[in-house]
Amino acid sequence: MSAATAGIDRSLPGAHRGSGGGPAIVIEGLYKSFGKLEVLRGIDLVLHQHEVVCLIGASGSGKSTLLRCVNLLEPIDAGRILVEGEEITAPKIDVNRIRRRIGIVFQAFNLFPHMSVLDNVTLGPRKALRRPRAQAEADATALLERFGLADKRRDYPDRLSGGQQQRVAIVRALAMSPDLLLLDEVTSALDPELIAEVLEVIRELAGAGMTMLIATHEMGFARDIANRVCFLDAGRILEEGTPAEIFGAPREERTRRFLQRIVEAGRL
Amino acid sequence: MTGIGGLGPPDQGELIGLGEPGRSPRSQQPSALRSTLVALVSTVVFFGLLAWIVVNAPNWPAVQESFFNGRVFALTAEPIARAFWVNVQLFLIAEVLILSFALVIAVLRSLPGPVFVPVRLLATVYVDVFRALPGVLVIYVLGFGIPGLAIAGVPVDPFFYAVLALTLIYSAYVSEVYRAGIESVHPSQEAAARSLGLSRFQALRHVILPQAIRRVIPPLLNDFIGLQKDTVLVSYIGVVEIFRQSQIKQSAYFNFTPYLATALVFLVFTIPLARFTDWLISRDRSRQTRGGFR
Numbered sequence: 001m002s003a004a005t006a007g008i009d010r011s012l013p014g015a016h017r018g019s020g021g022g023p024a025i026v027i028e029g030l031y032k033s034f035g036k037l038e039v040l041r042g043i044d045l046v047l048h049q050h051e052v053v054c055l056i057g058a059s060g061s062g063k064s065t066l067l068r069c070v071n072l073l074e075p076i077d078a079g080r081i082l083v084e085g086e087e088i089t090a091p092k093i094d095v096n097r098i099r100r101r102i103g104i105v106f107q108a109f110n111l112f113p114h115m116s117v118l119d120n121v122t123l124g125p126r127k128a129l130r131r132p133r134a135q136a137e138a139d140a141t142a143l144l145e146r147f148g149l150a151d152k153r154r155d156y157p158d159r160l161s162g163g164q165q166q167r168v169a170i171v172r173a174l175a176m177s178p179d180l181l182l183l184d185e186v187t188s189a190l191d192p193e194l195i196a197e198v199l200e201v202i203r204e205l206a207g208a209g210m211t212m213l214i215a216t217h218e219m220g221f222a223r224d225i226a227n228r229v230c231f232l233d234a235g236r237i238l239e240e241g242t243p244a245e246i247f248g249a250p251r252e253e254r255t256r257r258f259l260q261r262i263v264e265a266g267r268l
Numbered sequence: 269m270t271g272i273g274g275l276g277p278p279d280q281g282e283l284i285g286l287g288e289p290g291r292s293p294r295s296q297q298p299s300a301l302r303s304t305l306v307a308l309v310s311t312v313v314f315f316g317l318l319a320w321i322v323v324n325a326p327n328w329p330a331v332q333e334s335f336f337n338g339r340v341f342a343l344t345a346e347p348i349a350r351a352f353w354v355n356v357q358l359f360l361i362a363e364v365l366i367l368s369f370a371l372v373i374a375v376l377r378s379l380p381g382p383v384f385v386p387v388r389l390l391a392t393v394y395v396d397v398f399r400a401l402p403g404v405l406v407i408y409v410l411g412f413g414i415p416g417l418a419i420a421g422v423p424v425d426p427f428f429y430a431v432l433a434l435t436l437i438y439s440a441y442v443s444e445v446y447r448a449g450i451e452s453v454h455p456s457q458e459a460a461a462r463s464l465g466l467s468r469f470q471a472l473r474h475v476i477l478p479q480a481i482r483r484v485i486p487p488l489l490n491d492f493i494g495l496q497k498d499t500v501l502v503s504y505i506g507v508v509e510i511f512r513q514s515q516i517k518q519s520a521y522f523n524f525t526p527y528l529a530t531a532l533v534f535l536v537f538t539i540p541l542a543r544f545t546d547w548l549i550s551r552d553r554s555r556q557t558r559g560g561f562r
Contacts, residue, residue, distance in 0.1 A: 073459055100465030110460035114478050124464030
């Protein structure tokens with residue numbers, strides 16, 4: 001699927017929006033430390049509308065932290081992040097308003113265990129967007145239906161498989177009609193046989209034109225789905241390019257070594 | 269016997285207890301019956317012996333006359349049980365106030381960031397002070413001290429100060445129970461709620477507190493068992509509740525049996541609550557265990 005606006009599935013909330021031309025995200029000179037540990041050391045990244053960018057790199061290279069910074073779950077130390085031209089890292093910004101436009105899906109699902117699937121999905125629309133319950137539930141049911149989860153909507157998360165839970169978590173993020181979706185190693189906590197169903201959902205979202213920034217260890221998936229791949233190493237983007245460039249002919253020695261280890265582990 | 273641990277099929281003798289009961293792990297039934305019998309006999313013997321020692325003590329008749337006096341019991345049981353209604357009112361009103369006030373304190377103590385330092389400090393000082401002071405002292409100071417100031421419009425009813433004192437004392441404990449519950453909810457739950465654009469208050473209200481409160485219901489009930497009993501402490505500032513009433517009757521009849529009546533009332537009301545709490549705890553534990561293996 002090309003990143004062009006043509007052929008975008010308009011039934012997906014959010015995916016059709018923000019095609020005003022400018023980039024979806026601009027990250028400039030982003031620094032982030034936890035105490036003495038420098039996790040991000042000058043990240044520059046531009047994401048265009050309807051583009052899918054995969055972040056790859058070893059554990060601890062800063063992929064998750066970068067995503068959490070974009071969602072303002074972590075305050076940054078230096079640099080700035082613009083979403084659709086608006087600087088979201090400006091002081092005094094309404095973080096709740098920004099987060100409503102940016103969906104994030106976590107490695108460990110983080111569903112609310114005391115709520116049914118339907119309540120998990122409608123909580124954001126009802127409380128943050130102040131939509132009436134009936135409307136929120138109708139929208140949520142349609143989304144759950146679309147991803148094959150309609151029959152689970154009365155169930156509690158602990159009754160679902162890991163793959164189903166992660167799909168619900170994706171639907172929960174989509175229910176906010178986000179401009180942008182951040183996926184933080186969404187298959188890393190899943191049993192191998194459950195990974196495919198989650199990747200299938202993401203593939204469908206990419207096909208529908210959703211702008212996505214994806215941290216992943218699934219190299220085969222990154223190669224298939226990404227418009228661009230960024231290799232993170234020690235808090236910097238060491239190398240970025242098309243999947244063919246990164247996986248076919250990496251320029252940097254470190255990228256080569258990382259991919260070599262992945263191949264040896266049988267993951268590519 | 270067919271090998272160690274009865275590896276082969278058990279022979280009939282073992283199953284119906286004709287063989288060697290209690291030796292093989294397969295012969296559970298006879299040994300279970302036997303342990304029940306042993307427990308029963310040893311219990312009866314132990315308490316029988318204890319009763320026999322007490323009843324045959326040299327001064328038992330005098331003790332029986334002043335502590336287990338049937339005539340005094342019949343005369344005082346009714347007014348004492350009636351006075352317990354005051355304790356029930358104290359308990360119920362204080363409980364509602366404690367549940368709300370303690371929640372406010374717990375939430376204030378959980379507020380993050382430097383802006384809330386004064387609020388956190390105030391809440392922490394409150395909790396520390398009221399957990400450190402003996403309850404009776406708080407009841408005295410409030411019950412005698414505040415009306416003693418004789419400020420116009422300030423209530424003089426001891427019942428008012430009894431509720432106030434119990435609320436202040438127990439809210440300090442209960443707020444700590446709430447806080448433990450709030451802190452037991454994993455931070456990723458708040459992250460998930462905030463990532464949807466919910467405000468800090470909305471995340472607390474819809475995601476964190478519902479999970480936290482569910483987890484602390486058994487320890488909360490435990491604190492309320494304590495509160496139920498501590499309602500007698502307000503007798504010190506002149507509330508005529510069950511303990512004060514039994515003191516009055518004790519003086520009137522020059523006999524301690526009214527205290528026995530009081531003890532019975534508390535046993536009847538507190539033991540069921542304690543059993544219910546234990547049941548809730550064990551139910552929660554078995555749920556968690558099952559969840560762990562899923």
